[in-house]
Amino acid sequence: MLCCAIVMMAQPQSAPGGFKMPETNPQYKDLNYAGDSLEAHRLDIYLPATGHEKYKVVMVIYGSAWFANNMKAMGYLSIGKPLVDAGFAVVSINHRSSGDAKFPAQINDVKAAIRYIRAHAEDYHLDTSFIGITGYSSGGHLSSLAGVTNHMKTHTVGKTTVDIEGNVGHYTDYSSEVDAVVDWFGPVDMATMERCETVKDAKSPEAALIGGAPADMPDMISLTSPYSYVTPNIPRFLVIHGNSDSVVPYCQSERFAAALKKNGRLEKFITVAVAIIAAAVYFFLVPSHTSVSSISGLGIVLSNFVPLQLSAITMILNVVLLIIGFFTCGREFGVKTVYTSVLLPVFLGLFEKLF
Numbered sequence: 001m002l003c004c005a006i007v008m009m010a011q012p013q014s015a016p017g018g019f020k021m022p023e024t025n026p027q028y029k030d031l032n033y034a035g036d037s038l039e040a041h042r043l044d045i046y047l048p049a050t051g052h053e054k055y056k057v058v059m060v061i062y063g064s065a066w067f068a069n070n071m072k073a074m075g076y077l078s079i080g081k082p083l084v085d086a087g088f089a090v091v092s093i094n095h096r097s098s099g100d101a102k103f104p105a106q107i108n109d110v111k112a113a114i115r116y117i118r119a120h121a122e123d124y125h126l127d128t129s130f131i132g133i134t135g136y137s138s139g140g141h142l143s144s145l146a147g148v149t150n151h152m153k154t155h156t157v158g159k160t161t162v163d164i165e166g167n168v169g170h171y172t173d174y175s176s177e178v179d180a181v182v183d184w185f186g187p188v189d190m191a192t193m194e195r196c197e198t199v200k201d202a203k204s205p206e207a208a209l210i211g212g213a214p215a216d217m218p219d220m221i222s223l224t225s226p227y228s229y230v231t232p233n234i235p236r237f238l239v240i241h242g243n244s245d246s247v248v249p250y251c252q253s254e255r256f257a258a259a260l261k262k263n264g265r266l267e268k269f270i271t272v273a274v275a276i277i278a279a280a281v282y283f284f285l286v287p288s289h290t291s292v293s294s295i296s297g298l299g300i301v302l303s304n305f306v307p308l309q310l311s312a313i314t315m316i317l318n319v320v321l322l323i324i325g326f327f328t329c330g331r332e333f334g335v336k337t338v339y340t341s342v343l344l345p346v347f348l349g350l351f352e353k354l355f
Contacts (some may be wrong), residue, residue: 016119024073026092029123033093033116034109034169040069040100041168043113045124046076046084052126055089057117059110059178062092063137065205065256069097079134079184089126091117095142098208103224106209108166110146120173130148132180137248140186144256147181147237148229155229160219177316180267182238187248188256189227190214195318196251227252230259242272284339 026044027224034041045053060083062075076092083090086177095109114131121128135143149155151163165176187193189212193200199214199221200206207213210220222228237260257269306313 002243006197013233024076026076027145031116033113038069038096038100039061040094040096040334041109041112042070044072044076045117045126046080046087046090047093047125048084048087048143050087052119052125054125055087055228056127056130056132058083058090058134058239059114059117059143060090060092061110061133061135061139061142062186063135064097064140066098066138066209069100075135075139077083085126088132091126098205099353102211103209104162104164104166105144105221106142106300107149108168110142111165112168112171114146114176115171115174116169118174128238130180131178132182133178134182134184135186136184137186141182141188141224143181143187144183144186144188144226144237145229146176147178147226148226148231150234152178155223157222157228160222160223162220178235180235182240182277183316185248185251185253185255186226186242188225188252190221190225191218192251192255193249196249201278223296227259230256230263231267232263234263234265234287236265238267238270240270 024044025048026046027046030042030044032038032041033043052117058080060072060075060078060080062078064071072092072094080090080092080311093110093113095113096105098106109330110133114133117124117131118127118128120126133143133146135141137234145187149164154161154163156162165172187206190206191199193204193206202213202214204214206221206224210224212220214221235256239253239257241248241250243250253269258268260266261269308316
């Protein structure tokens with residue numbers, strides 16, 4: 001599926017705290033999609049070195065908790081470069097920060113950038129019959145919001161209406177629709193960012209984004225949340241999240257993926273952490289005969305003495321520890337712990353069979 005092709009990983013020209021971004025070499029650099037002089041309204045276009053006349057497009061949005069307005073180089077290096085290598089044109093964009101302007105300015109910028117590349121497709125060798133969009137963290141939020149608001153000009157919750165499409169730039173007659181979305185651990189339900197239960201406080205990035213305490217602005221919280229826009233009429237989504245994420249709760253993507261699946265719009269929900277840990281154990285620790293202070297490390301040691309595969313040993317150890325944990329820690333030990341503990345040996349077993 002095309003949706004599944006919009007994937008991959010890596011990482012930040014001037015960023016928060018004076019950080020110097022690494023240099024990149026786009027074919028088209030610092031194009032202003034809004035027709036103004038703002039650095040926040042610039043984008044870069046990277047093309048594959050295959051000499052084709054046109055390339056299908058993936059737009060990339062960096063993560064910054066909406067605090068940065070010039071991290072397009074980081075967006076490209078993080079998740080854009082592998083897409084260029086895979087044959088896509090990558091458009092990495094800046095957008096206004098929460099310090100520059102409050103929501104919906106950020107999604108207005110994203111949609112203006114999409115309209116700009118459609119208007120200039122011939123100039124930049126872009127095949128805009130397919131435009132995918134992806135981003136990580138706050139960039140995942142904006143990518144998801146762009147997808148769930150296809151065909152939408154304004155949206156109202158309660159007594160609050162926001163202009164989702166906006167009128168940034170000179171190309172408002174062009175479409176801002178996207179065809180597929182990949183969300184990398186984006187905050188998608190602002191109402192449950194605190195312990196998966198409620199809103200964050202007045203000092204949170206979400207508060208800076210909407211210009212007030214989330215608890216005092218429930219309508220705006222809903223309007224900023226892609227989760228609240230899910231219908232059967234949106235593009236297909238690939239959702240990716242690490243289940244040990246301490247910044248954006250894993251439940252954000254769990255619930256979003258469930259809503260997408262219910263509406264027939266989920267391509268796949270990928271839990272990253274467990275697979276990566278299993279791959280690290282199987283492909284690095286086992287060949288190097290290295291054991292670390294973990295259950296996997298203990299399993300590697302025991303595999304030298306017990307006639308069982310590492311996956312089976314790890315499963316046994318994890319189940320025993322889970323039982324002990326439930327008795328000593330209680331129910332708050334958590335379903336997520338069970339999920340992670342069981343999946344690790346499953347992935348190890350898969351690698352044992354495949355490799």
